[in-house]
Amino acid sequence: YPGLPIMARPNGYEIPDGASRPDPGGRERGGSRLRLAHFGVLYAARLDVVPFLTRLQQSGNWDSVRFDQFGGDPDGMLNAAPPGVEVANHAAIPWQEVMARSNEFDAVVVLGNELGELLPSKAVQYLTLQVPRIAITDTERDDALTDFAREHSGWLAVSPTDPEAGRLVAEHVDRAWTAAELDPPAADAWPAVAEELGAFVSRCVSGRSPDRLTPAR
Numbered sequence: 001y002p003g004l005p006i007m008a009r010p011n012g013y014e015i016p017d018g019a020s021r022p023d024p025g026g027r028e029r030g031g032s033r034l035r036l037a038h039f040g041v042l043y044a045a046r047l048d049v050v051p052f053l054t055r056l057q058q059s060g061n062w063d064s065v066r067f068d069q070f071g072g073d074p075d076g077m078l079n080a081a082p083p084g085v086e087v088a089n090h091a092a093i094p095w096q097e098v099m100a101r102s103n104e105f106d107a108v109v110v111l112g113n114e115l116g117e118l119l120p121s122k123a124v125q126y127l128t129l130q131v132p133r134i135a136i137t138d139t140e141r142d143d144a145l146t147d148f149a150r151e152h153s154g155w156l157a158v159s160p161t162d163p164e165a166g167r168l169v170a171e172h173v174d175r176a177w178t179a180a181e182l183d184p185p186a187a188d189a190w191p192a193v194a195e196e197l198g199a200f201v202s203r204c205v206s207g208r209s210p211d212r213l214t215p216a217r
Contacts, residue, residue: 007200010148012190013124016099032063034173036134037105039098040122042073046111050080052136052160057084059166068105070098095125102131106173107156112137112145119144127152127184132172136160154182
C-alpha cells in the first residue's frame with residue numbers, strides 16, 4: 001500500500017491522579033553513595049545494566065553504588081554486579097507509589113532494547129517522576145531511546161560501556177534540577193496524544209491528503 005498515510009510517534013503517559021510528587025529541591029545531592037532505581041522486569045531483550053554499574057563503581061566518584069530493582073530479575077542479570085555495587089530486589093509497586101518514593105533515589109534508570117529502533121514504552125511514563133532520568137542505551141547507533149532522551153529535559157543518554165559514564169552521571173545527578181525542568185510535557189500526555197492521533201485519522205478518512213509520512217518523534 002505505497003499510498004497509505006503513515007504516522008509514527010511514542011505512546012502517551014498516564015496523567016497522575018492525586019499522587020504525591022516530591023519537590024526535586026528536597027533531594028540530597030553530591031553524597032558519597034549513589035542510589036539508582038529501575039522499575040520493571042529485567043530480561044534479555046534489554047541491554048545489560050552490569051557494565052554500566054561497573055563503570056560507575058570504578059569511577060571512584062562514590063564510596064558505594066546501590067541499584068534498586070523493582071519488578072524482578074528472572075534471568076539473574078544482576079547476579080554479576082561487581083563488588084562495591086549493592087543490589088536490592090523488590091516486588092513491583094504501583095506507579096503512584098513509585099512517584100511518591102522517587103526522591104529516595106539520585107536518578108531512575110531506563111534500559112534500552114537490544115533492538116535500538118524500539119522505544120521502551122516505560123520511558124514515556126518516567127516523564128512523570130520528579131527525579132533525574134538516565135537512559136542506558138547504545139548512543140552510537142540509530143536508537144529510539146537515545147533520541148527520546150535527548151529531546152526531553154531531565155534525561156541523560158549514556159552507553160553502558162562509556163568510559164566517561166561516572167563523570168556524566170555525577171554531573172547529571174548533582175545538578176540542581178527545578179520542578180519545571182522535570183515536569184512532564186503536556187504534549188506527551190495521553191489526552192494530547194489521542195487528540196493528535198484522532199486528528200490524523202480524521203484527515204485520512206475525510207478525503208484530504210495528509211502527509212504520507214510523519215517522522216517518528
